[in-house]
Amino acid sequence: VTGVTRRGRGSYALAGVDVVGWGTVVGKMEAAGPLGADFDEALTDDLWGEPSYEAAERALAVAALDRALERARVARDEVDLVVGGDLLDQLYSTNFAGRAHQVPLAGVFSACATFTEAVGLAGLLIAAGGPAQAAALAASHHLAAERQFRFPVEFGYQRPPTASWTATAGGAVVLSRDRGPVRVVGVTFGRVVDRGAKNPMDMGTAMAPAAADTLTRHLENFGRRWRDYDAVVTGDLGHVGSAILRELVADSDDFQARHDDCGRSLYDTSQDAHNGGSGAGCAASVFAGPLMRRLREGSIRRLLLLATGALFSPTSYQQGESIPCIAHAVEFEARGGET
Amino acid sequence: VTGVTRRGRGSYALAGVDVVGWGTVVGKMEAAGPLGADFDEALTDDLWGEPSYEAAERALAVAALDRALERARVARDEVDLVVGGDLLDQLYSTNFAGRAHQVPLAGVFSACATFTEAVGLAGLLIAAGGPAQAAALAASHHLAAERQFRFPVEFGYQRPPTASWTATAGGAVVLSRDRGPVRVVGVTFGRVVDRGAKNPMDMGTAMAPAAADTLTRHLENFGRRWRDYDAVVTGDLGHVGSAILRELVADSDDFQARHDDCGRSLYDTSQDAHNGGSGAGCAASVFAGPLMRRLREGSIRRLLLLATGALFSPTSYQQGESIPCIAHAVEFEARGGET
Numbered sequence: 043v044t045g046v047t048r049r050g051r052g053s054y055a056l057a058g059v060d061v062v063g064w065g066t067v068v069g070k071m072e073a074a075g076p077l078g079a080d081f082d083e084a085l086t087d088d089l090w091g092e093p094s095y096e097a098a099e100r101a102l103a104v105a106a107l108d109r110a111l112e113r114a115r116v117a118r119d120e121v122d123l124v125v126g127g128d129l130l131d132q133l134y135s136t137n138f139a140g141r142a143h144q145v146p147l148a149g150v151f152s153a154c155a156t157f158t159e160a161v162g163l164a165g166l167l168i169a170a171g172g173p174a175q176a177a178a179l180a181a182s183h184h185l186a187a188e189r190q191f192r193f194p195v196e197f198g199y200q201r202p203p204t205a206s207w208t209a210t211a212g213g214a215v216v217l218s219r220d221r222g223p224v225r226v227v228g229v230t231f232g233r234v235v236d237r238g239a240k241n242p243m244d245m246g247t248a249m250a251p252a253a254a255d256t257l258t259r260h261l262e263n264f265g266r267r268w269r270d271y272d273a274v275v276t277g278d279l280g281h282v283g284s285a286i287l288r289e290l291v292a293d294s295d296d297f298q299a300r301h302d303d304c305g306r307s308l309y310d311t312s313q314d315a316h317n318g319g320s321g322a323g324c325a326a327s328v329f330a331g332p333l334m335r336r337l338r339e340g341s342i343r344r345l346l347l348l349a350t351g352a353l354f355s356p357t358s359y360q361q362g363e364s365i366p367c368i369a370h371a372v373e374f375e376a377r378g379g380e381t
Numbered sequence: 382v383t384g385v386t387r388r389g390r391g392s393y394a395l396a397g398v399d400v401v402g403w404g405t406v407v408g409k410m411e412a413a414g415p416l417g418a419d420f421d422e423a424l425t426d427d428l429w430g431e432p433s434y435e436a437a438e439r440a441l442a443v444a445a446l447d448r449a450l451e452r453a454r455v456a457r458d459e460v461d462l463v464v465g466g467d468l469l470d471q472l473y474s475t476n477f478a479g480r481a482h483q484v485p486l487a488g489v490f491s492a493c494a495t496f497t498e499a500v501g502l503a504g505l506l507i508a509a510g511g512p513a514q515a516a517a518l519a520a521s522h523h524l525a526a527e528r529q530f531r532f533p534v535e536f537g538y539q540r541p542p543t544a545s546w547t548a549t550a551g552g553a554v555v556l557s558r559d560r561g562p563v564r565v566v567g568v569t570f571g572r573v574v575d576r577g578a579k580n581p582m583d584m585g586t587a588m589a590p591a592a593a594d595t596l597t598r599h600l601e602n603f604g605r606r607w608r609d610y611d612a613v614v615t616g617d618l619g620h621v622g623s624a625i626l627r628e629l630v631a632d633s634d635d636f637q638a639r640h641d642d643c644g645r646s647l648y649d650t651s652q653d654a655h656n657g658g659s660g661a662g663c664a665a666s667v668f669a670g671p672l673m674r675r676l677r678e679g680s681i682r683r684l685l686l687l688a689t690g691a692l693f694s695p696t697s698y699q700q701g702e703s704i705p706c707i708a709h710a711v712e713f714e715a716r717g718g719e720t
Contacts, residue, residue, distance in 0.1 A: 052485030170509030
């Protein structure tokens, strides 16, 4: 039986929504990192046979979706709705992916928090008794993001140690009323938090307060403590933001014992990714790859995934604005031996 | 009693969701047009006391939301969720509006079809028994859009007669399980349709096939004919796209008899808006202003609103790509004398 129960402002408990498919496609660097074995497919080079980095991002988004559909044993035309987004202006890769997959599309944007916004919305729609199956999708490409947000990499600018590395990655899940190995049990939508940070080369510092805000609201609204979770995994805070978040949450030792960050875990320190991975595809691929494996294997039984987004644009940055941030939380439970 | 019933792929019937608040803020030119008397507030000039056109767009989005909340007699902190979007890179105005209103935020993007995507998602979440009240919001600003998508207006380039005029406008609705004058009864999410049109100065031609696709799917899925509606109102097709749409739909005379287009109706021909209005705020303000008045007065009993979006970006255009388009449909019913 599907259903939604309001658990406080912006927080909803879901019943009857399962992850039945999951798929990931990543770049060469991500495939060479510590999580590489958990991804389905790796780009052979930055363009992957496409005419532009943006087109390559579209191609990897479609490929990640198709991997998830394949696992779910669902055809493209059996999916009611794709809820998805990316970092590019006007959701370039999501919309052109929509032209390829031809599934009704609801485009969403929360920067690097896009994946949990998409999973939250898609999960709620299924719990409502709407779509029978819906997919959530998020993607990013390092070289497309760099030239849009900062400089073309050919410019060779120097990156400070606090800078995050936009991941070349796409992750998709298929959610369904049918039974799968993992349930989507709760969602908390974030509000915009801006403590005045202005440096796009240090998004961890900017985003940590938004992460703390949503985590605190989620725990309060659902009556949870850190000990209720096997893992609390943030999106793209990286080394810098994770250290700050630890100081912002209550019961910090309990938090620290089960906290990990997608961006921090995606690359080895030898890979020169500085603060760690970021991008809409970072949390998407780390969830749909290694975290789904751990949930299926039972080494994580209950997971709180909190993707974090820095909502600046090159225009807002050039106008001297600070960086508004947001974080959306989704809670997952493994069905364990039952499936 | 709230509820959602699937009526076919991407189509859902909603029960128990009402429009309880509506608000509009428009630019001087829109206020001087044929629909001017139906808008709540007009900008005194293009900047409206803000330091940039983008900041003015954020300010008008917040003001439209506040007008809708005021009518709904709901405070900002009583709203569970704002679902909203705009045309600017990384949803500049939506996200900075979120910093101001502090309501949990789900950012969405379907270009000029953003408003019906937002209403559809917000309505489904309420029908699901999730939020008690949610708002849908969309905004655009002529001068912010022009310099992002085309050229700064100071450049003085010539506009062909097929070019649309991005409206300076914001529209918001508050949806609720409480009783209001208008019900949200059905949603159909569009899929991406691209027939190869490449001219961003003629978006009506590009978008008409997407409009026809969603209209056809909505009618089939809900078992409706044109005669079931008092009005079928498209978003931003303008004069050019409306004429093409008429040739693409079945029972064209029945369609034509009840069809209007937000963009076509927003300006007088003397205002030099060529093909008519466009922008995320166009359908939002025309719905939340004149169409809400007509629904409340009873001159429209059942309305099908179909906002249409051209999903290109300056990058995709410069790369020679054609324009993928989308249209999302929302069906409204007046409660009539009951309220």
